[in-house]
Amino acid sequence: MAKPVLELFGTRKFLFLYMGGGLIASLVSLGWHKLVDHKDVSSLGASGAIYSVVSLLACLAPTMTFHLYGIIPIPAWLVVPGLFAYDTYSAMYNKEGTTDAAGHVGGLLAGIAYYLALRFRIFRMS
DSSP: HHHHHHHHHHHHHHHHHHHHHHHHHHHHHHHHHHIOOSSOOOSSSSSHHHHHEEEEHHHHHTTOOEEHHHHHEEEEHHHHHHHHHHHHHHHHHHHTTTHHHHHHHHHHHHHHHHHHHHHHHSOOOO
């Protein structure tokens, strides 16, 4: 999924998306766990950054097909809301899990925000 975004945007914009998405995902995770769970939790991994790339790609090409488990075709416009719903539910109700679902939600929102910022020319990177 990263390759089409990298080819479309180039290295600089892609790194801005990936690193910014990871940072926003971590901040959302820290805020969620501090405000809702009232505990300090570390956020490890790059899944939030990857989710930002996935959500941007879904915004750019909503009819693109992702394959669940490599065999079940699902359009991109359905994948992102499905991931959002699943991870939001997990963040709210699955307190024993080891996956940082709040970070995933933050990554999805970061990718969508990046798309909207580019779409409405809020900032411009050359």
